[in-house]
Amino acid sequence: MRLVFAGTPDVALPSLEALVASRHEVVAVVTRPDARRGRGGALSPSPVAARAAELGIPVLKPARPRDPEFHAQLRGLAPDCCPVVAYGALLPGSLLEIPARGWVNLHFSLLPAYRGAAPVQSAILHGETETGAVTFRIVEELDAGPVCGTLRTPIGPRETAGDLLGRLAVSGAALLTETMDRLEDGTVSCVEQPADGGTYAAKLGPDDARIDWTAPVEEIDRRIRACTPTPGAWTTLDGQKFRVLEALPTDLPSARPGTVERARRSVHVDTGTGRLELLRVQPAGKRAMAATDWARGLHADVIGFDR
Structure with missing residues (x-):
């Protein structure tokens, strides 16, 4: 399949690498615009943008996902699917309709638990002993689309959020690649999330x-x-x-x-x-x-x- 990958921070890199190494073709990457980082405050590309450039993959950095120019660029790329890992911006319905097989997100919790920006941190904070990752079809409601694949893992008694997120980023990359394979083969089966029981994980400040x-x-x-x-x-x-x-x-x-x-x-x-x-x-x-x-x-x- 032709894929346009959307992601921004380091945690998205294992998925980008896995998809590039897969049977699919990553024709472009979508990421957040360059941001000021470090003591000097110089503008720097996101980790995903930097790695995509090293791999020779075209990079799109729309200021807002609603920008008509970005929509036109995505239509021109004609992706079959857009896999997403921690992109960092909400996608409007008009954008979701462009790829033939939709947008598929890798999320680091067992949905519907811990929808939102900080699922790993929230799982540890609330004393969960197990978590995981899921792939799901993106809909306009936050992290509420049908689930296509799931992995589970125990939370170690001394694991930090950084440790756990690092593990899930790697195992989740394999899950996302498998979901893309099954989507192309026509064997993927996505199950609607329960109507109740959802919890939200706001970013920790x-x-x-x-x-x-x-x-x-x-x-x-x-x-x-x-x-x-x-x-x-x-x-x-x-x-x-x-x-x-x-x-x-x-x-x-x-x-x-x-x-x-x-x-x-x-x-x-x-x-x-x-x-x-x-x-x-x-x-x-x-x-x-x-x-x-x-x-x-x-x-x-x-x-x-x-x-």
């Missing part, structure tokens, strides 16, 4: 990443892992942002939430139900470091995070 030390230790652990690597779990110390990059819940008793106690080989924080061992941290204005290295610079064995 800095406020969602703030640690409440009065919460149960397991909940704090999930928040840290769900917000790693972005937006990054944090608290404050003497009024300055203090990032918690890695931690481990324990069953040690807790007395005063937010109290930090250093020992010879460990650093613990009291929470609402138990102690959390800090493993890697990033104080304001400093590099990431082992929590024990940070604690060696303290002037007391017991301090407290702001509350």
Whole structure:
């Protein structure tokens, strides 16, 4: 089949690579416009745009998917199907009608659970023990189209959102390629999602990443892992942002939430139900470091995070 692939961030790269290596022809890539990145704020192409250029694949960067010029370009390419992974913009109905076999999205949850922008982070945050990925036909309602393929995987007890998303990006690429094969062969069977039971996963922002030390230790652990690597779990110390990059819940008793106690080989924080061992941290204005290295610079064995 002739495919036009739509995607933007790093997580879409395994799918692009898999489709390029498949029996299908990727005739173009659609991605978000160049954005300012890094300290210098220079305009840079998306990871998908950069990789497509290396592969010699034409790249389309419409400012808005509704632009008539983009519609004309897509019609000229005459794709059989448009596979999508984390493109980052809603597609209007007029655009959905252009490819002969529609648009098929790879989404990193077991729909209808966790529709939206942050399904992996939300699954970890809510304590799910299993997640997965699905391919589905895109309709105008958000992540609500019929499901064509599914894979399931357990969530590791120490997996961060970054770890899990990296795994799903690779296994999901195989699922998306298989869906394209079955679509071409006429063997794909797409099943409508249940009318109820859907949940939504909004993008996590800095406020969602703030640690409440009065919460149960397991909940704090999930928040840290769900917000790693972005937006990054944090608290404050003497009024300055203090990032918690890695931690481990324990069953040690807790007395005063937010109290930090250093020992010879460990650093613990009291929470609402138990102690959390800090493993890697990033104080304001400093590099990431082992929590024990940070604690060696303290002037007391017991301090407290702001509350």
